[in-house]
Amino acid sequence: GNSVTQMEGPVTLSEEAFLTINCTYTATGYPSLFWYVQYPGEGLQLLLKATKADDKGSNKGFEATYRKETTSFHLEKGSVQVSDSAVYFCALTYDANTGGFKTIFGAGTRLFVKA
């Protein structure tokens, strides 16, 4: 079946460090891939997305490229800030063949950024 695996956290970085959070997936067909972010006490919000192979999603300095050959969608940011401290979720959405789509999420990676 379809699944998403992302690196375990927590990840602790100093401000201005480079960030990579790994995400790999297993899916049949052609899923869309997403990164969501959850700040303390809040729901998830979309960070970026990619809908087909080789697409690059980007937002707020974060980037991720849909790599079909390695079934990966790693999240990167060149210089993190304290305000980036949150939990990051990798997700994929696929056609459930029920007239709708299903989204499944990775376990989440908590990021702490120190000043």
Place this chain on the structure above:
Amino acid sequence: KAGVTQTPRYLIKTRGQQVTLSCSPISGHRSVSWYQQTPGQGLQFLFEYFSETQRNKGNFPGRFSGRQFSNSRSEMNVSTLELGDSALYLCASSPGLPYTGELFFGEGSRLTVL
């Protein structure tokens, strides 16, 4: 544009009771999904409704049920509560059509079962 609104935000129940959670989607969104978030299991899909019809369902027991009204507002109900039902319940809406895959989440309803 108002976001997804979930009520109540916090609630405490005892084992055996039942609970109803409410979700008002973004105006114009016709699809509403529900997720259970726990530290041990992460985000697990409960069900999805589109135009008052349940289109998809996750692997939860029949104690978990939901419905969607003609104005797209949705409710989920958990009967005969168990300690393990303590979780953050998140509602997400999407336009439904055209399909974008993007989900817009509310802040959640945090349920504690004692």
